[in-house]
Amino acid sequence: MELDGVGLSVADLRGAPPLLPWKDFAKWIGMGEDEQIVWGWIRNGYIPRYKIGTHVMVNVTLLNQRLLQWEGI
Numbered sequence: 246m247e248l249d250g251v252g253l254s255v256a257d258l259r260g261a262p263p264l265l266p267w268k269d270f271a272k273w274i275g276m277g278e279d280e281q282i283v284w285g286w287i288r289n290g291y292i293p294r295y296k297i298g299t300h301v302m303v304n305v306t307l308l309n310q311r312l313l314q315w316e317g318i
Contacts, residue, residue, distance in 0.1 A: 261305040264295060270303040 265273065270292075271283035286292045293304040293311070 261309070263304070263306040264302040265305055267294070267301045267303050270305070 261273075267283065267287055268277075268280055271277055271280040274283075276283050283292070287294050287301065287303065293307040295302045295304045
């Protein structure tokens with residue numbers, strides 16, 4: 246999956262928790278300095294999210310499933 250020049254693969258998601266706060270997710274994939282780009286991906290629906298109260302979490306499990314489908318695995 247290619248998001249604005251950042252390659253994200255299934256291997257990047259190994260060992261991930263099922264949900265991550267979106268800012269932690271941005272840091273985890275190496276986009277901590279550009280976290281607003283990650284927020285844009287979430288806002289535009291490129292990265293699945295789950296909202297708990299006022300907290301926006303990245304649904305890493307669903308993202309992993311999408312990546313597996315996209316890579317044909």
